[in-house]
Amino acid sequence: MRLFYKISNIAVAVLLITGCGNQEKPVETILDNDTVVQSQNTIYLNQDELPPANDVARFLAGKPVDRFASVQNSDYYKDYAIKAQQQWSELKAKTLNPIGEWSRNNIPDFYNDTTCLFYPFGGPDLVFAFAFFPNENTYVLQGLENPGSITMPDVLTELQTREYLDSLLYSYRYINRFGFFVASHMADDFKNYALNGTIHLILYTLAMENCIITSYQNVYIDQFGTLAASDGKPTKSPYGYKITFMKDGSAKPKTIVYLRMDASDPPLTGRFEFPYFINSYKDKICYLKSASYLLQNNEFTIMRKILTDQCDRILQDESGLSYAHVLKNYDVDIYGTYTRPMKVFSYYKQEDLKAALEAKKSKALPFRIGYASQINESVLMACRRKGKFPNIVNNQPKETAGPTQQFTGDTIYKVQFKVSWNIIPENDPSLKGLPGVDYYTDNSVYKYTVGAMKSEAECAQLLQQVRKKGFSDAFIVKFVNGQRIK
16 A cells, blocks of 8 residues: 655645645544544645655554555554554643643743744653644754664564564653653663664654654754754764654644753853854743753753843743742743652752742642652743743733724724734734734734724625735624624
């Protein structure tokens, strides 16, 4: 059976075919064990046009691959595929889905961000990066773990394949139970002949999240802070791999960069490749979870400075920057419960964080992540640079009195064309050429409109003009006495 992958009809360089036509509402279909949002305007991308990494990812996720059919027809692989799918389904239901729902409602500016996520000390934890930040264009992960290399399953013996697959599932034991990887245990896990680094866990996660991998490349950071192709061998500079992929049926390419590097002061002293590299992502968000409290001691002063100098927003648990430290430069919203760290980290107890949560009467998070999950606690801090996000109070846009044009005692029709978590500057290029731009707030977001007509028919022509400007999802809304009628 030849496999084809469906992706929505958006022009992108990696595609060999482009199309056009009327936009259709997406429908859910099942294709080769994948659940992907489809539309009638769909591009079919031949499996042969994709790199071997995509085949290996599908193999690890228990999904069919032509070239590995003989292995996948074996009883032990079929048993593995069932276990892998069950494990992932349980993780999604118990942890990842609750994280997504909570993030959408409580930290929408983080959840909806489309710039870059920088996840230091995260190792191969793409799982939680996707859960909290599903919309990012770029994910930069850093850790001490070996990047590893891709092994094609059809060159392994049956025994090696069994050990490879069993080791992969076993490596997820802490993520499934507590929401974090253990670096020292991963070092042992990665001693397997085939499971030799983070790449295998990354591929597994991508395939489980219905991603299509379009390229894989070994890289390192050169002296100018630029990603350069490498032979995959260790270097003094940060090194690892770069993956491009498409997620959830979208044809928009996204990027993952995994870098192996020691983030302590000695290797960073006098070397500027990494600061230059990470500074190239101007609007990044930093995520810190299960970071061993490294940034709270004097051996990681350079990385601490890089983060606080370059990252205007940070989402972290108590093991990242100290609560006292982030309060100096950030407006901090705190969530969850905290009484003490694990015994092994007892030195890093933060009484000020405990007092702040108690004063807030904060409730437990609906999911368990981080070290404190072992004592049934989890805490998150959403940190925003002071003065940089004036329109956000407790992570929600400030409510306004409604549309700037008031029409009381009357019925008015407008064209709604855009929704934003923040106020859009009047000189923003996306608003150019639109007449009488206005906005109102609804569910703590800003909804932008144009026009103020007495009838829906009068508004129809304006609707077509707005759609021709590129806002294809624009529609007509009705106001009575200055209030939106739904």
